[in-house]
Amino acid sequence: MATNDLLVIWDVDGTLLDAKGAGHRALARAIEEVTGKQTSFALMDVAGQSDRLLLELALKQVGESPRRWETVRTAYEKFLDRELSESGSDALPGVMESLRILGPARVLGTGNLEVGARLKLFYAGLADHFQGGGFGDRHRTRAPLIRDAIKEGRRLFGRRLLPVIVGDTPRDAAAARLLHIPAVLVASGRFSVDQLHAHGSIVLAGLKDPAAVLGAFTQAEASARRGG
Numbered sequence: 001m002a003t004n005d006l007l008v009i010w011d012v013d014g015t016l017l018d019a020k021g022a023g024h025r026a027l028a029r030a031i032e033e034v035t036g037k038q039t040s041f042a043l044m045d046v047a048g049q050s051d052r053l054l055l056e057l058a059l060k061q062v063g064e065s066p067r068r069w070e071t072v073r074t075a076y077e078k079f080l081d082r083e084l085s086e087s088g089s090d091a092l093p094g095v096m097e098s099l100r101i102l103g104p105a106r107v108l109g110t111g112n113l114e115v116g117a118r119l120k121l122f123y124a125g126l127a128d129h130f131q132g133g134g135f136g137d138r139h140r141t142r143a144p145l146i147r148d149a150i151k152e153g154r155r156l157f158g159r160r161l162l163p164v165i166v167g168d169t170p171r172d173a174a175a176a177r178l179l180h181i182p183a184v185l186v187a188s189g190r191f192s193v194d195q196l197h198a199h200g201s202i203v204l205a206g207l208k209d210p211a212a213v214l215g216a217f218t219q220a221e222a223s224a225r226r227g228g
């Protein structure tokens, strides 16, 4: 197969699954429990942001110190489990088949807190498919958490693998550009194919068509060999 040498770095929300707003509801409940104040993510530019940054911004929004984010995190993880147990989390169409055809050399590269990512994957039935990755606990922006994901992937699967990001937002593309690695962008809802084309050359309408998925990642591998 043409993608044997790739380390595929998977974004979570909007790429692997739809958690149906559970994350934002849990964040809002956590902020309210810890600070007694209500927050709204309606005006915040959240797509592809790290959860740590979102918690810090939400704390600032209600006039609290962003240093309290670790306290809010504990409450967030509790409420996320509750929200997901009520509303569930759906693997997006074509994800299972894409995981199969792209092979086992894969990690997560997500702005989610690690516990949050694992909860969302668990409720979507995807937990067994990922061993490790880079997460939003330690970083505010994507590029450094993708660097963690590459390090972890090479440790797990071999140093010579070529990393490629698969994500659904311009921030996924921006992180790939910063790190000089290719990105496959999937227009799974929030951004259209046209919008994503403005940020990267390899864009899929979704993951439902295995031939298109394989074609996109073959193109990504060729690009990775040229250095991103």
Ligand SMILES: [Mg+2]
Residues within 6 Å of the ligand: 011, 012, 013, 014, 015, 048, 167, 168, 169
């Ligand atoms: Mg995403």
